[in-house]
Amino acid sequence: MSNPENLKYTSSHEWVKTEADGTISIGITQHAQELLGDMVFVEAPKLGRKLGAGEECTVVESVKAASDVYAPVSGVVTAVNSDLEHTPEAINSDPYGAWIFRMKPDNAADITALLDAKAYQAVVDSGAH
Amino acid sequence: MTALKQTPLNAAHRAMGARMVDFGGWEMPVNYGSQIDEHHQVRNDCGMFDVSHMRVVDIKGAGARGFLRYLLANNVDKLTQPGKALYSCMLLDNGGVIDDLIVYFMSETWFRIVVNAGTADKDIAWMKQQAGEFNGHVPTAVAAAPLASSTAGKQSQEVLDKAVPDLAIADHPELAMIAVQGPHAREKVWAALPGSQGLTEGLIPFSAVEMGTMFIARTGYTGEDGFEIMIPARAAPYLWASLAEKGVKPIGLGARDTLRLEAGMNLYGKDMDESINPLEAGLAWTVDLKSERDFIGKAALLANPPTRKLVGLVLEDRGVLRGHQQVHTALGAGEITSGSFSPTLGKSIALARVPDAVKIGDNVQIEIRDKLLNAKTVKYPFARNGKAVCNL
Numbered sequence: 001m002s003n004p005e006n007l008k009y010t011s012s013h014e015w016v017k018t019e020a021d022g023t024i025s026i027g028i029t030q031h032a033q034e035l036l037g038d039m040v041f042v043e044a045p046k047l048g049r050k051l052g053a054g055e056e057c058t059v060v061e062s063v064k065a066a067s068d069v070y071a072p073v074s075g076v077v078t079a080v081n082s083d084l085e086h087t088p089e090a091i092n093s094d095p096y097g098a099w100i101f102r103m104k105p106d107n108a109a110d111i112t113a114l115l116d117a118k119a120y121q122a123v124v125d126s127g128a129h
Numbered sequence: 130m131t132a133l134k135q136t137p138l139n140a141a142h143r144a145m146g147a148r149m150v151d152f153g154g155w156e157m158p159v160n161y162g163s164q165i166d167e168h169h170q171v172r173n174d175c176g177m178f179d180v181s182h183m184r185v186v187d188i189k190g191a192g193a194r195g196f197l198r199y200l201l202a203n204n205v206d207k208l209t210q211p212g213k214a215l216y217s218c219m220l221l222d223n224g225g226v227i228d229d230l231i232v233y234f235m236s237e238t239w240f241r242i243v244v245n246a247g248t249a250d251k252d253i254a255w256m257k258q259q260a261g262e263f264n265g266h267v268p269t270a271v272a273a274a275p276l277a278s279s280t281a282g283k284q285s286q287e288v289l290d291k292a293v294p295d296l297a298i299a300d301h302p303e304l305a306m307i308a309v310q311g312p313h314a315r316e317k318v319w320a321a322l323p324g325s326q327g328l329t330e331g332l333i334p335f336s337a338v339e340m341g342t343m344f345i346a347r348t349g350y351t352g353e354d355g356f357e358i359m360i361p362a363r364a365a366p367y368l369w370a371s372l373a374e375k376g377v378k379p380i381g382l383g384a385r386d387t388l389r390l391e392a393g394m395n396l397y398g399k400d401m402d403e404s405i406n407p408l409e410a411g412l413a414w415t416v417d418l419k420s421e422r423d424f425i426g427k428a429a430l431l432a433n434p435p436t437r438k439l440v441g442l443v444l445e446d447r448g449v450l451r452g453h454q455q456v457h458t459a460l461g462a463g464e465i466t467s468g469s470f471s472p473t474l475g476k477s478i479a480l481a482r483v484p485d486a487v488k489i490g491d492n493v494q495i496e497i498r499d500k501l502l503n504a505k506t507v508k509y510p511f512a513r514n515g516k517a518v519c520n521l
Contacts, residue, residue: 037148037160037164037383038163041447041448041477059498061470063164063383063472066451
């Protein structure tokens with residue numbers, strides 16, 4: 001599966017999608033889910049929590065390991081995907097559909113500074129996990 | 130970085146789409162897709178594992194039984210029928226576990242031991258060191274013989290010469306090992322390996338038989354029925370392919386770990402090691418302290434009654450139990466030794482070392498990141514033969 005062109009990415013393997021209302025949805029990439037394997041638990045970040053760019057904000061756990069998820073930009077948590085509480089495996093089957101939480105970014109311009117699909121692929125190819 | 134060691138099935142794993150990882154210096158398949166699917170495959174049907182990284186060590190000679198009686202915490206005198214196997218720990222003088230192993234009694238001059246991969250070289254060095262000292266000892270039976278006549282000195286010297294243990298310890302890294310496990314494992318092996326059914330259909334659990342250059346044991350590390358087959362390295366890919374042709378799915382080490390955890394089987398290096406004695410690792414049932422027999426570590430075990438024990442945990446809140454998480458009990462602190470998600474129970478489970486007075490059914494709390502989550506102590510195993518067996 002290639003990384004969708006319409007998304008932005010972080011070097012810590014989150015994807016970022018800008019929604020119509022200006023909020024952003026955040027999930028983990030195909031590469032990240034493949035490394036982690038079968039997901040069994042997704043912790044929901046707290047609604048209304050203020051996050052700094054790169055701040056640890058939640059955890060996803062596979063059978064194998066726990067992995068932190070980081071805020072791609074600074075902002076406030078506005079929604080969590082409660083479906084993942086019962087179907088964490090959606091992250092494996094549909095990584096770019098299974099958003100984990102949404103944020104209202106402090107500064108929309110921060111999004112454009114994130115990696116595009118090609119630049120993210122270069123991160124993956126360089127072998128940095 | 131030194132190159133990873135490879136088993137004879139390395140190419141086969143890659144061809145089957147395995148994700149390969151560094152497993153204690155060996156390049157091994159962690160999964161071939163979904164680890165959870167592989168887990169269920171073994172509980173519900175059958176699957177095959179490459180466990181060629183484990184090491185076979187043969188103890189041969191007239192002194193083999195006497196040596197093992199002294200070397201191992203379990204008593205090889207329980208082995209009376211050729212082919213029968215025994216699970217045991219091998220201990221340091223202070224009672225710490227050097228390794229856990231299976232010993233097969235094939236004849237009075239041949240016992241076969243299978244040890245863990247990561248500890249194999251250390252184990253063999255220890256065995257050889259002990260054998261050297263053992264050979265220099267006067268065997269207990271001879272030393273205890275009463276000196277009945279004036280010629281006794283000369284006679285007992287003759288007996289002693291004859292009784293000096295004849296021991297040869299040889300490991301067999303050239304042997305590969307394939308475990309086929311699950312409710313349908315045996316019939317799949319019979320289909321894949323012509324001639325094996327007649328030899329192994331009557332094999333009782335925890336026993337083995339030779340078939341040509343192969344060694345077939347009704348043992349495993351999953352809590353399911355099945356075989357572990359030792360086979361010369363060059364022949365292993367053919368057996369693997371033949372099993373695959375009969376529909377046996379390959380299973381990675383990821384599922385092997387959740388299967389053994391559900392089955393309540395200890396993992397060396399996680400649930401016990403050289404700093405832990407078997408009585409505090411849930412392995413008292415494998416230590417024979419009742420017989421007169423002396424063995425390495427016995428004095429230390431008798432002198433130090435256990436203050437901790439291993440219990441099962443089931444997490445009641447959402448989350449995943451992992452090794453080294455702290456356990457808070459009303460009677461003091463404990464620690465998780467192995468934890469994961471149990472595909473059979475659909476919950477997180479763990480083995481934990483806790484104060485000896487903690488009871489089954491007690492509520493405890495587990496420190497996970499910045500939270501305290503609720504868990505309950507349970508008697509393990511959690512699952513065997515395809516089903517959950519612990520009371521939740």
